[in-house]
Amino acid sequence: MPNSLQMPTDARISLADNLRRLGAISLFIWVFFFWGCRTEHPYVQNAVFKDNQEIVVTFSGPVDEAWANNRANFSVYEKAAPDIVADLQAAALSSDKKKLSLRLAEPMNRENPHTVILKEILAGGKSLGTASLTVAKPYIGTLVSILIGAMIIQNFVFSKYLGLCVFFGTSRKKSTAVGMGITFTTVIAFSSILSWALYQFVLKPFRLDYLQVVVFIGLVSLTVQGVDTIMRKVNPKLFKAFGVYLVLVIANCIIIAVPLTLAQNEYNLSESLMLALGAGLGFLIALFLMSSVRERIEFANIPQSFRGLPIAFIVAGLFALSFMGFSGMSLF
Amino acid sequence: MPTAPKTHSQLFLNGLLNENPIFRLALSMCPAVGLSTTVINGLLLGVAVLFVQVFSSCTISLIKNFIHPRIRIPTYTLTIATWVTVIDLVLAAYVPVAYKAMGIFVRLIVAFAIITMRLEVFACKHDLAASFWDGMGMGVGFLFGMTTLGAIREMLGMGSFLGYDVLGFRPLLFFVLPAAGFFTVGFMMAIFNYVETISRRRKRGGRNA
Numbered sequence: 001m002p003n004s005l006q007m008p009t010d011a012r013i014s015l016a017d018n019l020r021r022l023g024a025i026s027l028f029i030w031v032f033f034f035w036g037c038r039t040e041h042p043y044v045q046n047a048v049f050k051d052n053q054e055i056v057v058t059f060s061g062p063v064d065e066a067w068a069n070n071r072a073n074f075s076v077y078e079k080a081a082p083d084i085v086a087d088l089q090a091a092a093l094s095s096d097k098k099k100l101s102l103r104l105a106e107p108m109n110r111e112n113p114h115t116v117i118l119k120e121i122l123a124g125g126k127s128l129g130t131a132s133l134t135v136a137k138p139y140i141g142t143l144v145s146i147l148i149g150a151m152i153i154q155n156f157v158f159s160k161y162l163g164l165c166v167f168f169g170t171s172r173k174k175s176t177a178v179g180m181g182i183t184f185t186t187v188i189a190f191s192s193i194l195s196w197a198l199y200q201f202v203l204k205p206f207r208l209d210y211l212q213v214v215v216f217i218g219l220v221s222l223t224v225q226g227v228d229t230i231m232r233k234v235n236p237k238l239f240k241a242f243g244v245y246l247v248l249v250i251a252n253c254i255i256i257a258v259p260l261t262l263a264q265n266e267y268n269l270s271e272s273l274m275l276a277l278g279a280g281l282g283f284l285i286a287l288f289l290m291s292s293v294r295e296r297i298e299f300a301n302i303p304q305s306f307r308g309l310p311i312a313f314i315v316a317g318l319f320a321l322s323f324m325g326f327s328g329m330s331l332f
Numbered sequence: 333m334p335t336a337p338k339t340h341s342q343l344f345l346n347g348l349l350n351e352n353p354i355f356r357l358a359l360s361m362c363p364a365v366g367l368s369t370t371v372i373n374g375l376l377l378g379v380a381v382l383f384v385q386v387f388s389s390c391t392i393s394l395i396k397n398f399i400h401p402r403i404r405i406p407t408y409t410l411t412i413a414t415w416v417t418v419i420d421l422v423l424a425a426y427v428p429v430a431y432k433a434m435g436i437f438v439r440l441i442v443a444f445a446i447i448t449m450r451l452e453v454f455a456c457k458h459d460l461a462a463s464f465w466d467g468m469g470m471g472v473g474f475l476f477g478m479t480t481l482g483a484i485r486e487m488l489g490m491g492s493f494l495g496y497d498v499l500g501f502r503p504l505l506f507f508v509l510p511a512a513g514f515f516t517v518g519f520m521m522a523i524f525n526y527v528e529t530i531s532r533r534r535k536r537g538g539r540n541a
Contacts, residue, residue: 211417213413310518316518
């Protein structure tokens with residue numbers, strides 16, 4: 001078959017094409033999402049956390065100073081607990097009368113969304129009605145912190161000690177490491193989304209939580225089998241390069257740890273995807289770092305009894321120590 | 333494995349020493365590194381793995397004639413998952429505090445390579461009694477490895493054993509750190525290797541003399 005010689009370039013183009021399409025779709029979703037995130041009242045542009053104790057509300061036009069200086073007009077509480085109203089320390093209007101900053105007596109937890117009630121907004125002597133605003137951390141911040149958290153700060157290999165069998169088995173050469181990492185990331189993204197859907201729509205409504213382990217591991221085997229079959233038919237070249245790693249994916253604890261984590265934390269779809277991608281990419285990073293070191297260790301003169309796995313474990317220990325430096329880091 | 337059928341005690345000792353899952357086969361390293369900070373953790377997880385290993389081995393050995401070879405791996409996985417669910421619920425009900433300390437690891441037993449490997453290599457070819465003793469050997473071997481690691485780390489890190497203060501001081505706080513798990517396992521493997529080389533050399537020397 002002369003045609004098969006051109007397979008690789010074709011495959012790469014179609015892959016790049018698909019990636020671009022995926023990117024466009026996700027961009028669309030983001031834009032849609034941010035439009036949906038605007039506040040409910042027409043005169044209020046947005047409301048954001050400034051720091052632990054301050055919320056800044058921006059209006060689309062100037063408001064009356066007398067109204068803004070009366071603290072009784074405003075109330076702030078956590079969205080989940082409307083009974084506990086926070087104490088307002090001060091309310092101040094900026095010089096252009098468009099920005100109102102509400103200062104609270106006690107720091108609030110910015111992880112939780114808060115509700116701000118503005119009673120009878122007065123602008124130019126006219127009442128514009130009562131506004132109820134939701135203030136939340138920018139959602140993309142949460143997503144990025146989940147991604148980076150799973151990738152580096154709480155790296156599954158070096159900080160949670162999972163997936164070690166496969167980690168030590170495939171980190172001998174850089175090429176193997178990268179192949180394993182890519183295959184693993186793909187499979188974990190698919191299987192996590194499937195597990196999320198099954199957990200949210202089947203297991204939880206029917207109270208079958210205790211079947212988590214059985215269902216998730218079954219789904220993982222299914223995904224591996226599915227990816228195997230599809231890749232074998234659609235792109236034999238790619239299958240030749242990555243097929244060997246597919247079998248190993250199922251022996252990796254991370255692949256079952258991620259669905260369990262996202263079921264435990266009640267993540268939504270995009271958060272689950274971020275966790276899965278973070279776990280996959282974190283595994284890739286760990287494999288790559290480790291294989292770079294192990295390729296050089298091959299040539300080092302180390303004591304006889306330490307050759308092979310023992311020295312690999314000690315290197316991994318050093319990596320784990322350095323990854324401890326990331327602990328407690330927060331991005332947003 | 334074209335070897336003569338072994339007696340049950342040989343099967344048991346094989347798992348405990350010659351093919352110790354942690355130090356010799358280097359399988360199921362995740363709990364060995366992550367959960368071996370204290371003896372009690374190692375002991376509990378070891379018991380859980382022993383239970384799952386023995387029951388899965390017996391189950392597979394009983395139904396081995398009804399499994400189509402092509403779907404044997406999914407069958408193994410689901411069998412293990414069933415027994416893991418059982419032990420998970422039992423531990424959550426009877427030892428809730430320790431269960432919380434072990435976190436996600438009990439459920440992760442389902443992905444431990446050692447159990448699947450024993451089913452594939454041994455249980456699907458042997459009768460019930462042999463599979464039972466092989467499972468016991470592997471499980472006890474794992475239990476032994478986990479408790480040894482736990483004892484070393486607890487002794488060096490906290491100066492205590494099973495929660496009781498033994499030494500009265502803390503020799504190397506470093507060993508309490510999670511990252512020290514890697515070092516402990518690495519050094520233990522090196523020691524096992526060293527002992528093996530020495531004994532082999534002695535055997536050879538004895539023959540020559």
